[in-house]
Amino acid sequence: MLDVVLLSRLQFAVASLFHFLFVPLTLGLSILTAIFETLYVKTGDEDYLRAAKFWGKLFLINFALGVVTGITLEFQFGTNWSKYSMYVGDIFGSLLAIEATLAFFLESTFIAVWHFGWNRLSPKLHALSIWLVAIASNISALWILLANGWMQHPVGYTIRNGRAELTNFLEVVTNPFGWMEFMHTVSGAYILAGFFVLGISAWHLRRKREVTFFKKCFKVAAVWTLVFALFEVFNGHLHGSEVAKAQPTKLAAMESLWETKQGAPMYLLVIPDEEHERNKLELFPIPGMLSLLAYHDPGATVKGLKEWPEEERPPVALTFWSFRLMVGLGFLFAALSLWVFWKRNNPEEAPWLLRILPWVIPLPYLACELGWMVAEVGRQPWIVYGLMKTSKAVSPIAPAQVGISLLAFILVYTLLGLVDFYLLFKFARKGPSAKKTLAAPSSINA
Amino acid sequence: MEQNIFQIIWFILWGVLWAVYFTLDGFDFGLGMLLPFIAKNDVDRRVIYNAAGPFWDGNEVWLITAGGATFAAFPKTYAVMFSALYTPLLLILFALILRGVAFEFRAKEESPVWKGIWDLCLVVGSFLPALLFGVAFANFFQGLPIDWQGIMHGNTLSLLNPYGLLGGLLFVMMFIVHGALWLTIKSNGALKRRAKKVAESFWVIEMLLVIIFLVATGFFTDLWVNFFRYKWLLIIPALALLGFVAIPGFLAYGSYWKAWFSSALAILMTTAFGVAGLFPRLIPSSLNPDWSLTIYNSSSSPLTLKIMTAVALIFVPIVILYQCWTYKTFSEKVKPEFLETEEAY
Ligand code: HEM
Numbered sequence: 001m002l003d004v005v006l007l008s009r010l011q012f013a014v015a016s017l018f019h020f021l022f023v024p025l026t027l028g029l030s031i032l033t034a035i036f037e038t039l040y041v042k043t044g045d046e047d048y049l050r051a052a053k054f055w056g057k058l059f060l061i062n063f064a065l066g067v068v069t070g071i072t073l074e075f076q077f078g079t080n081w082s083k084y085s086m087y088v089g090d091i092f093g094s095l096l097a098i099e100a101t102l103a104f105f106l107e108s109t110f111i112a113v114w115h116f117g118w119n120r121l122s123p124k125l126h127a128l129s130i131w132l133v134a135i136a137s138n139i140s141a142l143w144i145l146l147a148n149g150w151m152q153h154p155v156g157y158t159i160r161n162g163r164a165e166l167t168n169f170l171e172v173v174t175n176p177f178g179w180m181e182f183m184h185t186v187s188g189a190y191i192l193a194g195f196f197v198l199g200i201s202a203w204h205l206r207r208k209r210e211v212t213f214f215k216k217c218f219k220v221a222a223v224w225t226l227v228f229a230l231f232e233v234f235n236g237h238l239h240g241s242e243v244a245k246a247q248p249t250k251l252a253a254m255e256s257l258w259e260t261k262q263g264a265p266m267y268l269l270v271i272p273d274e275e276h277e278r279n280k281l282e283l284f285p286i287p288g289m290l291s292l293l294a295y296h297d298p299g300a301t302v303k304g305l306k307e308w309p310e311e312e313r314p315p316v317a318l319t320f321w322s323f324r325l326m327v328g329l330g331f332l333f334a335a336l337s338l339w340v341f342w343k344r345n346n347p348e349e350a351p352w353l354l355r356i357l358p359w360v361i362p363l364p365y366l367a368c369e370l371g372w373m374v375a376e377v378g379r380q381p382w383i384v385y386g387l388m389k390t391s392k393a394v395s396p397i398a399p400a401q402v403g404i405s406l407l408a409f410i411l412v413y414t415l416l417g418l419v420d421f422y423l424l425f426k427f428a429r430k431g432p433s434a435k436k437t438l439a440a441p442s443s444i445n446a
Numbered sequence: 447m448e449q450n451i452f453q454i455i456w457f458i459l460w461g462v463l464w465a466v467y468f469t470l471d472g473f474d475f476g477l478g479m480l481l482p483f484i485a486k487n488d489v490d491r492r493v494i495y496n497a498a499g500p501f502w503d504g505n506e507v508w509l510i511t512a513g514g515a516t517f518a519a520f521p522k523t524y525a526v527m528f529s530a531l532y533t534p535l536l537l538i539l540f541a542l543i544l545r546g547v548a549f550e551f552r553a554k555e556e557s558p559v560w561k562g563i564w565d566l567c568l569v570v571g572s573f574l575p576a577l578l579f580g581v582a583f584a585n586f587f588q589g590l591p592i593d594w595q596g597i598m599h600g601n602t603l604s605l606l607n608p609y610g611l612l613g614g615l616l617f618v619m620m621f622i623v624h625g626a627l628w629l630t631i632k633s634n635g636a637l638k639r640r641a642k643k644v645a646e647s648f649w650v651i652e653m654l655l656v657i658i659f660l661v662a663t664g665f666f667t668d669l670w671v672n673f674f675r676y677k678w679l680l681i682i683p684a685l686a687l688l689g690f691v692a693i694p695g696f697l698a699y700g701s702y703w704k705a706w707f708s709s710a711l712a713i714l715m716t717t718a719f720g721v722a723g724l725f726p727r728l729i730p731s732s733l734n735p736d737w738s739l740t741i742y743n744s745s746s747s748p749l750t751l752k753i754m755t756a757v758a759l760i761f762v763p764i765v766i767l768y769q770c771w772t773y774k775t776f777s778e779k780v781k782p783e784f785l786e787t788e789e790a791y
Contacts, residue, residue: 089521
């Protein structure tokens with residue numbers, strides 16, 4: 001029987017995972033576009049202007065869906081999770097409101113200025129407007145992740161008047177869990193945007209189209225991607241030890257560790273068997289590695305899932321596989337980005353690299369979605385870890401209402417997603433516009 | 447819960463955010479609804495899209511902020527408001543999604559079928575929110591059948607009662623006139639003349655609805671009570687009426703900006719009228735006045751309200767400043783040369 005809780009969870013999963021198909025590219029490509037435009041302002045090289053326009057166009061197509069699907073998320077807490085909203089609105093609601101006031105206005109206003117302002121602003125002011133968009137979208141990520149960080153690791157509150165009330169705002173905005181999520185999510189987003197630019201550039205380079213142009217784009221993206229692909233592995237590891245401290249059940253599920261162990265090893269190959277509360281297979285142990293990674297001490301004790309009653313454990317297999325795959329992809333990206341960096345000046349001489357890169361584009365998308373599966377599924381059965389169960393958080397509404405809206409979400413989002421990716425494909429393949437048809441910012445034109 | 451000044455400040459801010467949202471996105475909705483009636487060819491249609499082009503997205507953020515502010519300052523109201531109105535709110539959200547992508551996608555393909563699809567999305571995506579916001583707010587003014595836990599007794603269709611529908615119609619009409627006035631500013635030639643005509647004729651219906659609405663409010667709600675208790679509040683409906691009445695005068699003299707500002711004042715003050723009448727309630731309960739959600743029984747803690755007040759007082763003026771700047775920067779008419787560029791919608 002499908003109940004309101006399950007339906008609402010499915011709906012939230014659909015709405016947020018779909019939203020997150022568009023967010024990372026916004027976070028990363030805004031900065032890359034800003035870098036290209038700044039290079040143009042600094043050097044006067046028209047290729048960089050064309051780059052800003054070309055990547056900016058793809059940015060806008062992607063941005064449209066990011067914005068419109070974001071609005072539904074903002075209201076879902078009220079529509080589907082009204083008990084949650086009442087219980088934690090004092091803290092969670094204020095973070096969302098700050099996000100809107102500080103970031104959304106800036107982002108939405110200046111993306112329009114950038115989009116429509118080519119002939120109205122000086123080149124510097126025009127470049128500034130895309131920087132403001134980039135900064136604003138990243139600020140918005142910070143606030144929403146501080147809000148999510150609070151759900152993962154609630155701090156700075158007390159229970160009063162039958163709800164969680166804020167007692168220390170500073171603690172909430174300096175919550176290490178939230179900052180970890182922020183660093184990890186934005187670098188993941190930058191990786192995604194990096195491989196997006198690399199993949200499309202490689203596709204054109206392999207066909208010998210606009211070679212000088214795409215070599216310039218390739219080079220910028222190569223350096224960029226290397227930095228964040230390496231940083232991601234490092235901060236992902238720190239993020240893991242934060243999880244170990246704040247959410248031991250999630251850590252146990254991520255590693256599918258059933259029994260508490262001192263000096264816990266890490267198995268390179270594990271197949272969890274949730275039903276029998278064990279692993280079907282555990283191969284290639286690295287002694288003490290899990291303890292070392294989680295607590296920076298190879299002899300430390302790591303708690304196993306059996307420490308908690310079954311109803312307090314998250315779904316193990318889903319959390320485990322999502323985590324494994326994300327980490328695997330993380331190492332793959334690090335390796336690929338080294339190869340890319342090595343060939344940054346002469347990518348046209350690396351046919352295999354050029355052939356592979358377009359196929360890499362979807363992988364960071366996958367990694368990001370998997371990361372969210374780890375973070376959100378792994379937090380279950382809690383909506384706010386240790387404080388409120390997800391099952392106690394839903395609105396008093398009829399299952400039919402949620403069932404219908406869920407179907408509507410799936411239908412509308414699938415259609416729009418298809419259209420959006422079709423357009424991204426179309427304009428990515430088309431390449432940058434020819435030089436003479438370009439409208440440069442006003443003073444250069446004059 | 448104890449009473450404090452911040453609850454009152456946030457009540458006012460709450461009203462201001464919604465009022466500004468309706469005033470700004472209102473003209474976008476109006477343009478969208480007018481599209482099939484006022485545009486004779488594709489150039490006209492593109493002028494309409496581009497008349498809203500640099501603004502609609504920034505306007506929509508006022509809605510997100512109004513929602514966020516409700517969540518932050520009055521979490522219980524946020525929870526009840528959106529769960530009780532589950533279906534209408536989701537319809538609004540889907541409509542806004544379609545409208546947003548219509549702007550972005552329409553010009554990306556040449557095929558008339560493609561354009562037709564997005565035109566339809568724009569029209570529906572503008573009409574539905576205009577109507578449903580009106581219905582929703584009229585129902586707030588009237589009170590929702592919510593019990594002491596904030597659970598709604600009554601189905602979605604019960605919102606389509608006479609007063610609710612009247613509110614919906616009023617919103618639709620206000621926004622159509624508002625959008626037509628915006629188009630008189632943004633366009634030239636035949637399109638501009640048609641926009642002016644539309645504004646003039648729909649203004650008559652708008653005016654009629656305003657009067658019916660103000661009278662009906664006396665019968666269906668107790669909003670007027672506050673205005674007779676605190677007489678100075680009557681300045682709000684007076685300004686609303688002044689705004690409405692001034693529109694045709696300015697139009698006749700060709701003062702299009704002034705006509706639009708009058709309409710803006712009218713929408714701002716009409717929203718403010720409803721909100722001021724509600725005070726100190728946010729959503730009255732039609733079952734039992736004691737179950738109403740008020741600023742006292744649904745607000746956040748004083749600490750949260752204080753922090754949010756600081757944030758709002760610093761950042762909202764900054765937002766207003768740069769949004770005004772963009773309105774000024776893009777105040778020109780939509781010119782045919784602009785439609786030739788790659789950037790144009
Ligand atoms: C070796 C590499 C990686 C490690 C060790 C790692 C570690 C983690 C951990 C521990 C979490 C869970 C945090 C929580 O429960 O809140 C997480 C979440 C996440 N990961 Fe990774 N990760 C790695 C690579 C990646 C890559 C390459 C991407 C994307 C391109 C990515 C994207 C995400 C996202 C979006 C989340 C959810 C948000 C968050 O909790 O930060 N991760 N990662």
